[in-house]
Amino acid sequence: MTSERPLDGDTLDASTAPDSAPASAVATAPPAVVDRPAPGGMGGQGQAGRARRTTSFLSLARAMFLGFRRDRAGLFFTLLFPLVFLIIFGGLFNNTGTYKQSVLEVGSVPLIDQLPADARAELGQVFKITKVTDRAAALDKVRNGDDEAVIEQVGDRIVMHYSAADATGAATVQGVMTSLIQNANVDATGQPPKFSLDSDSVEDKSLSYIQYITPGLLGYAIAIGATFGATSTLVTWRQKKILRRLTLSPVGVPTVIGARIVVSMGIALIQTAIFLAVGAGFFGLKLSHYWWMSIPLIFAGTLSFMSIGLLAGAKAKSMEAASAIANLITIPMAFLSGSFFPLDGAPGWLQGLAKVFPLRHLNTGMLDVMVRGKSPVSVLPEIGILLAFAVVLSTIAALMFRWDDI
Amino acid sequence: MAQTIRVDGVRKWYGDTHAVDGVSFDVEEGEFFGILGPNGAGKTTLLEIMEGLRKPDDGEVSLLGMRPWPRNPRLLPRIGVQLQASSFFERLTAREQIRTFASLYGTPPAAADHWLEVVGLTDKADTRTEKLSGGQAQRLSIACALVHGPDVVFLDEPTAALDPQARRNLWDLLREINNQGRTVVLTTHHMDEAELLCDRVAIMDHGNILKSGPPAALVRGLDAPTRIGIETGTVPVDGARQLFPDAEVSDDGVSLTVSTRNPAAVLSALADRNALRGLAVRGASLEDVFLDLTGREYRA
Structure with missing residues (x-):
């Protein structure tokens, strides 16, 4: 059995470097292309050391990145x-800021209709106003929750119909309408308004x-x-x-x-x-x-x-x-x-x-x-x-x- | 002959456990040296101290004329280590794996590809290492240890958990590496492997080297009886006992076995009687040496 051992220690030339090894048993074996770094450059000093550090840094980084990219x-x-x-x-909440109250205008409401163009546009940011003629049908819609409020005007009296089921929507509409009416009242006196309110979000407006x-x-x-x-x-x-x-x-x-x-x-x-x-x-x-x-x-x-x-x-x-x-x-x-x-x-x-x-x-x-x-x-x-x-x-x-x- | 590795009185304790307990030996240049022993004998710790991964608590190691501990960057390009089969970067192909290891030593990719060819993995170059078989992974990991052309190679149980075919395949590769003039140190708990591959072995248990030398010399030194087996019924058991009074004769119903220290006499006596049907002659093996030294069952 022992005669099968590949190498008798005595026959080995002590100075033989692996690179110049004698013909090996397997045809594909001689690793002649293996390029061993010169002994002097091994400590990592000098240009060769820096170059080796750079390539090993890059190849380690590449190995890590490939490992990441292939990890499903x-x-x-x-x-x-x-x-x-x-x-x-983003999809769920992003539109809350631009959500408009849907308001039904029965017949003619001069308070709204006679607003100047810029004020009208501003109102359009918060209200989606639909003109209707059938009052009963409009009230049904509010009752069903399809729309937030019905607005009608009888003489100088503005009437707002809302559903108690949608308190938030109703309060928004009511607030806007109240301010419209107060502005109109101030305008009717012919005096400039004494107080004014500028509201400004502490965050950037676009936050x-x-x-x-x-x-x-x-x-x-x-x-x-x-x-x-x-x-x-x-x-x-x-x-x-x-x-x-x-x-x-x-x-x-x-x-x-x-x-x-x-x-x-x-x-x-x-x-x-x-x-x-x-x-x-x-x-x-x-x-x-x-x-x-x-x-x-x-x-x-x-x-x-x-x-x-x-x-x-x-x-x-x-x-x-x-x-x-x-x-x-x-x-x-x-x-x-x-x-x-x-x-x-x-x-x-x-x-x-x-x-x-x-x-x-x-x-x-x-x-x-x-x-x-x-x-x-x-x-x-x-x-x-x-x-x-x-x-x-x-x-x-x-x-x-x-x-x-x- | 130059001494490539010199281990002198090395000790390593973990608490009360003496992992390596005062070990000394030399490995010569170009030698194939085996550290043999059961699991937990301290083989891996000893190997890691020789590689410079661990500091011995006592004693000295000299590797290629230098001290491996503390980490010695001048020494590192001249040694190749295989720590365990799966020491691979995750999710890389065989080629990427060996090229990465090559680049750590400043070895060009062409050399890496050449080594893939040497270990017969060119057709697996684009396979991820996780998908390689046990034998293929072992061959790749040995190639990764050798890609920079080291003078000394350390292999920790390179054939553990391989099937017989893969094991034989790997033996050819290991012989070839050694034939190229590299010094190879391997640990194993397979006695047959050590007997077949190693120029010299050190048998280790409980942190001590019990005996070292060429496997054949260790086996001869055991002076163990030779077991001669023939087919049951060829010679009656009682007849065999009378024929060979100094030998031990047993019959298990398949073979009649004669254990003797004088095999020549037994064989010629059997040949004279034309009673050699199913002859099998088994000498002692390294395993017998090991069992003789440790005096108990071999714990693989």
Whole structure:
């Protein structure tokens, strides 16, 4: 049996390098093309070292990105799932601001008919006025909830019929009609009005729901993508011993971490491009002048979410356990950070609590520069807070880091 | 002959567990060296200390004249490691996988493709590694360890969980790698594999090396009886006992087995009686050496 052994140690030329190995037993064997780096360049110094670092950085980044692109479940949760939220929320709530009250005008109502053209147009923004002649049929329609109110005018008396079942619609119509009548009364005196009311929303006038929800859901998407990206790289690479394998290649740890950061930031930019395109293309999202400032915010946010991911993966023995931990952090974080709905109505302590989440700061910052039109400098504190989160959390993760499972 | 690896008094403790408990040996250049032992014997820990993945608590390792710990970037391009079968990047094809590993060493893609050919995976180049069979994945992972042309190759249980065909196929590859002049160190718990492939083996259990040397020398040193089997009924059992008083004779209804330290005499006596039907002669194997050393059942 032992005579089958391929190699008798004594016959081997000690100086034989693998590259110039003697004819091998298998025809395809001689690895003559294998190009071993010169011994001098191995330490990573010099031009050759830099070139090797660059190619290994790029190929690691490529490997990570391909791994992401081919992971259907991962793609669903980082891209499609938040986008579905955007489409549902955008489609559901985006028209509430322009919803018009339907008003039936029986016969002639001079108060409305004789309004000047601009006032008439303004009224057209809130009322959809239909002229009818059949009074009984019009009242039936209001009773059935098809229309909000019936307006008729008898001499100087305006009569409004409404249904108690639709108190909100009735109150809106009543409010508008009251102001119309009061304006008409003031006009009738021939005096200029003494008091006037200019109402102005504290938000930008264009801050409709889509303006609010796009940065919020984008923040949520970025949080999910960066957290799970870091967790899965850490946990699966640890499980498969790729982390160990990489330390036995000439690639340094900073190259590996750098590649993962660049890939996560690239994914965040892709998410941003898709969200802004869908928001602007389908739901009338309007970006403010300084929207580009959201990019450094997003980069800082990505770093802090990656550090959350590292923390979630630090102790987890399997990817399932790590996902559970990451979900446990990201889902409450998304709700408390106002990703889905504004926190303005929440109690003060809850708003205070929300500040422990980096996503809250990312959302605030993105809202400020993307849609509120605040100056780029105004979000520097948010960027600083996000970077501080990243430093603190990844330091903790580094202290908890382990090479192996068990 | 140059010593490629020198392990001197290496110890590694985990709490009270002595994973490696004072191990010393040398591996010479171009040698095929096997570390043999049951699961949990400390083989992998020892291998990881030799590779520079772990720091020994005591003792020293010299690899190609350098110390592997702490991480030594000058040493790394000269060693190739296969840690376990599935050490692959997720969702990459075989070609992408090996090209990625190649780029870590600054090795051009052409060399990576060449290695795919060497391990017979060219037609699987575009298959994702998750879809490869166990044998294919093992061959790819060995190719990934070799793609940069290392002088020393460490393989941790390369044939674990493979079927017999895939195992034999892999043995051919491992021999070829060694024939190219590379020093190969592998761990295994398959005794037959070690006996067939290795120039020298170290038998390890409980963190200690119990014995080391060329497999044939270890087997000879055991001085174990040779078992000669013939078909039952060829010679009556009592007749055989009278014929060979110094031997142990048993019959299980299929074969009559004579265990003897003088096989020549037994064989010629049987040949004289024309009683060699179904003859099978089995000498001691490395497994017998191992069982003799550990004195208990082999725990694979």
